[in-house]
Amino acid sequence: MTSMQKWTTKHLTLCAVLTALALALSTLENLFPVTLLIPLPGVKLGLANIVTLFALYYLGTGSAFMILIARCLLGALFAGNASALLFSLLGGVLAMAIMALLRRCRKLSVYGVSIAGAAGHNIGQICAAMITLGNTMVLGYLPFLLLVSLFSGALTGFVVALLFRAMEHVKLSRT
Amino acid sequence: MTTKCSPPELRPKKLDILVAAVVLVLAVVVAVGFYGPKLGQSDHLTAVISVGEEVIERVDLATLKEDKLLTVEGECTLNVLLSNSGAEVILSDCPTQDCVHTGHISRAGQSIVCLPGQVVIHLEGASDEGAPDIVVG
Amino acid sequence: MMKKLLPLLLCLLLLTGCAPKPESLDIFAMDTYMSLVAVGDEAFDALQKSANIVNSLEQAMSRTIDSSDVAQLNATGSAALRYDTAVLLEEAIALSEATLGSFDVTIAPLVALWNISGDNPRVPAQEEIDALLPLVGSEHIHLSDGSASLDEGCAIDLGGIAKGFASDRIAQLYHESDLSGGFVSLGGNVYVHGENTDGEKWNVAIQHPEVSGGYACMLSLTDAFVVTSGGYQRFFTAEDGTVYQHILDPATGAPAASDLLSVSIILPYDADKLHGAMADAYSTALYVMGEAAACDFWAGQQNFDMVLVTRDGRVLYTPNLIDHFTEVEDSGYDYQVLTA
Incomplete structure (x- = not known):
């Protein structure tokens, strides 16, 4: 963990930029109407996981967690929708927890971590749906969402891998 | 910045397939658990x-x-x-x-x-x- | 690392236990088979309490439990009554008067004489019936302040109304509990509550009196009582081949020679009224009355709905039911809406 981080201006700025990026990705997701396939309001692909995953590797769990929370709160604020907060929080935190655990495994690449995170994201969203709707019928969507998460997870992993390859040439905040 | 973060493995590894397999198995388990009893019910x-x-x-x-x-x-x-x-x-x-x-x-x-x-x-x-x-x- | 992941995912699956599932309870009580279903957060609780309600009503009103109010009253001619017994007995007298005696709880001596639902049914001689007929009539019951007395030789049987009353009490409990839906089926007495498991009104089928396993019609209802009486299920065949069904006519002391096969009464739930008991009593009374008198009775009151199945193959129903009523194609019946 990175409990004793020094909060340099650079770090803070990076966190802020990543939060903004995550918010932008959350909005971008609305262009992919998963809800057409799975009629549950609030269910999303989880593209914002790109940021979570990147922040996890690059800044550590603590910062990644704060970016996640900020993204969820701000996102709900923009959408003006409290139940969306539950969806994104449960999905986001679960994805984050799983990825934080798995990234310590040296035998897993960013793809494996990402797929597990995407699956966690969808499980969290279904849990949120079960809580808000008060029934287990929505559980029937989980298998489809999990299949979707294989692809969205691989995609997220691919993007993050690209990002890190690009980062090799940029010395951003590593001081 | 002193993060203990190690840079990620960027190439897919064998264990990644296991993760994908676990997700797939989970999907099947949930599907069987959820739809299985209903099938039995509705058919017989x-x-x-x-x-x-x-x-x-x-x-x-x-x-x-x-x-x-x-x-x-x-x-x-x-x-x-x-x-x-x-x-x-x-x-x-x-x-x-x-x-x-x-x-x-x-x-x-x-x-x-x-x-x-x-x-x-x-x-x-x-x-x-x-x-x-x-x-x- | 995978070892850490799996328990985590399994725990998540366990989270699914929080949503309501239908709870059901089947019990043999009050001389019938009862089937109860409840859906919602307090379903389990509601069913346990329902079972308690049924048990305590049975303890108070059974004719065969010696310590019950009814057994005491019948054995000694007077008894102190439990609250529910007093309420129901008063209601029974009112319903008896409303139906001009077609429903009467003092029919008990004749029920015992025929014993049609019992172990040794028999056809009594007309003199035996005539001897007991003067004992029938609600004027023989005297209620006063939590106790009751009967005239010499009289007896009461709340069997024709106690199940309806039990459904009243359970309906009230369902309304006080956090339930999305449920139903109570107490031997011909049904109460449907809220939504069914598909989130729609409950589909209640009225049994076809002549085709086993068939339906006479379907009703789609919520928060309503449906009580059906008919002679087609409980009957006995005498040595000469005559079939005697179990509903007795208080006027003749013999099984009602009705031109109806079954009578169903439909009443909405009303917290201030005992509509379950009323539907129970009315279904018996109108069966005894027969088609013409039953239709006149409805036209005169119009405070309830009904479905009559006649012996000559017609199903008659009241106009309020039109939106809730579905005909059954292969029932072989003609369907007609009554007009007041």
Whole structure:
């Protein structure tokens, strides 16, 4: 963990930029109407996981967690929708927890971590749906969402891998 | 910045496949757990036979190869004929004979009750469009 | 690392236990088979309490439990009544008067004489019936302040109304509990509550009196009582082959020679009224009355709905039911809407 981080201006700025990026990705997701396939309001692909995953590797769990929370709160604020907060929080935190655990495994690449995170994201969203709707019928969507998460997870992993390859040439905040 | 973060492995590894497999298995497990019982329910007419408040036997009527005669020992003794099409009490040593008078039942939700014998034969399953939730009479 | 992941995912699956599932309870009580279903957060609780309600009503009103109010009253001619017994007995007298005696709890001596639902039914001689007929009539019951007395030789049987009353009490409990839906089926007495498991109104089928396993019609209802009476299920066949059904006519002391096969009464739930008991009593009374008198009775009151199945193959129902009523195609019946 990175409990004793020094909060340099650079770090803070990076966190802020990543939060903004995550918010932008959350909005971008609305262009992919998963809800057409799975009629549950609030269910999303989880593209914002790109940021979570990147922040996890690059800044550590603590910062990644704060970016996640900020993204969820701000996102709900923009959408003006409290139940969306539950969806994104449960999905986001679960994805984050799983990825934080798995990234310590040296035998897993960013793809494996990402797929597990995407699956966690969808499980969290279904849990949120079960809580808000008060029934287990929505559980029937989980298998489809999990299949979707294989692809969205691989995609997220691919993007993050690209990002890190690009980062090799940029010395951003590593001081 | 002193993060202990190690840079990620950027190329897919063998264990990644395991993660994908676990997700896939989970999807299948949830699907089977969720849709499995419903399939069983909707496809098969099942006779549930209980004495008192205890279920003593469940017979899948859809897969019966031939008619089955069952002797049910409650407070009274009932001979129950089970077939693909339903159930019927053909003989009972109960005083009222209500169960025999009920005749043949064939649709999910219907039941034959022998009060003195404390025996209930209830049909479940077989999704029947427009089937009632309750029968009164 | 995978070892850490799996328990986590399994725990998540366990979270699914929080949503309501239908709870059901089947019991033999009050001389019938009862089937109860409840859906909602307090379903389990509601069913346990329902079972308690049924048990305590049975303890108070059974004719065969010696310590019951009814057994005491019948044995000694007077008894102190439990609250529920007093309420129901008063209601029974009112319903008896409303139906001009077609429903009467003092029919008990004749029920015992015929014993049609019992172990040894028999056809009594007309003199035996005539001897007991003067004992029938609600004027023989005297209620006063939590106790009751009967005239010499009289007896009461709340069997024709106690199940309806039990459904009243359970309906009230369902309304006080956090339930999305449920139903109670107490031997011909049905109460449907809220939504069914598909989130729609409950589909209640009225049994076909002549075709076993068939339906006479379907009703789609919520928060309503449906009580059906008919002679087609409980009957006995005498040595000469005559079939005697179990509903006795208080006027003749013999099984009602009705031109109806079954009568169903439909009443909405009303917290201030005992509509379950009323539907129970009315279904018996109108069966005894027969088609013409039953239709006149409805036209005169119009405070309830009904479905009559006649012996000559017609199903008659009241106009309020039109939106809730579905005909059954292969029932072989002609369907007609009554007009007041």
